[in-house]
Amino acid sequence: MLKEERYDRILSILEKEQYISALQLSKMLYVSLPTIRRDLAELRRRNQIIRSHGGAKVIQAEHIVAPLDFRKTVNAAEKRALCRQAATMVNDYDLIFIDSSTTTLQMADFLSDKKGITVITNGIPLATLLVQKGIKTYCTGGEIFENSLAHFGSFAEDFIQRFNIDTLFFSCHGVNENGVLTDPSLPETQIRRVAIHQSKKTVFLCDETKLGLSTPYNLVPIRTIDQVITNSEKVRRLFQPEEAEKITVI
Amino acid sequence: MLKEERYDRILSILEKEQYISALQLSKMLYVSLPTIRRDLAELRRRNQIIRSHGGAKVIQAEHIVAPLDFRKTVNAAEKRALCRQAATMVNDYDLIFIDSSTTTLQMADFLSDKKGITVITNGIPLATLLVQKGIKTYCTGGEIFENSLAHFGSFAEDFIQRFNIDTLFFSCHGVNENGVLTDPSLPETQIRRVAIHQSKKTVFLCDETKLGLSTPYNLVPIRTIDQVITNSEKVRRLFQPEEAEKITVI
């Protein structure tokens, strides 16, 4: 029997049985245990099975689809509070853009009571949540990046430019000591820059952990943002006294 | 019993019971208490349970983004087999389009061994799965429809037109008695029509339940498709004898 044929038989046995031990396979296919182990190692390398000590498990078709579970995001509680406050700035029938980030992800929970709003986002987990809440949702297209499950790049930027956005809600990686928002990658800054340009009003969600953090790419000075929602009084130092109404500390 | 199998059984027991003691688990699964404790420690490490003194509690999945769970799709096993066959038609470095449907969803599981492929899709669950498998994935933008979690409409169509697609994999709602593919809504047929137009080769996944089913909108005659993958011999009747190589019955 050919090796590939044996692989197929292992996979079909596994599909039926869900779990199988190496010893059983060895008997069913009349080959030795080391051979079965080598087969299982190869099938695991191809991501076709899940290896477990003693045997293997199918990769069930039950894999839950979007894994970004925000209980695991750092500071989830603080970010949730920022999102709750941000949602109060949304009016009925608004067209808003929510930029993809773990900070803004939870906004989906606070928009259900708005009437006739439309949300545009480049974040797939956020888009999925919004749709499930019954909110009219557009997602930008383009390449999807694995670690953030979000769209960046020229396709997404082109998409945004087709809209006149009432309010943009976004976050970023850090705010350096000069009060400039910064990000660790260029595509991220680019899409945010475009979104800022297309929006009548910009709202920046800034939890305390971002303050004083400098990453390679500059976005814009924080003073050019219309509203900053934060959980830290320190943000005030980055604005002039007469700009106090731009800042919401919760 | 494999360790992974035991983990799964613990989780499914927990899902039913909400709470379970370590002692009960030990008796139900015929393993010792220390083993159960080690299992529970591991499951807690994976954030799949909440450990409590004496036993374990389920994590109520209130906020996990789990939109389209394809265990619930009808005929999932047959569709999976169609997908496996379809994947064999993908070559290394191909640019392929996979249209959103429950039929094509499982193709994500059979593409891991292809080198350098790029997949475009209008289905968000599929896109998410592909990205997680490490496959370069583009998703069309546009409005998201709640029941299918997919993009339809002119944005998505524009997006597709930017690509020269090697192979299109798609399904549809039904194939009527005249051998014409049909769909229940216009946007669906539209995007499929565009995708067919942009693709060098078209592959139609047709499980038996679709045959003889007529819905309002005509897409194209089945004879214009390059390859049909089906689990029913009946499809042959819709083609001329000399076109037999267009049909793959599994």
Added chain:
DNA sequence: CGATAATCAATCAAAAACGATCAAACGGAG
């Protein structure tokens, strides 16, 4: 609060499974 019972984490030894290695068997290419 304190005593008792249950549960826990840590440790250890036995058994099972593992990976690495090597030689034999196999199968085309020359």
Added chain:
DNA sequence: CTCCGTTTGATCGTTTTTGATTGATTATCG
């Protein structure tokens, strides 16, 4: 037929898993 690369099975030392035991910790109830 021979050569060379591939695949396979046997062997062996190592690692992993498991259940028993023990002392520590935690919950329960009078």
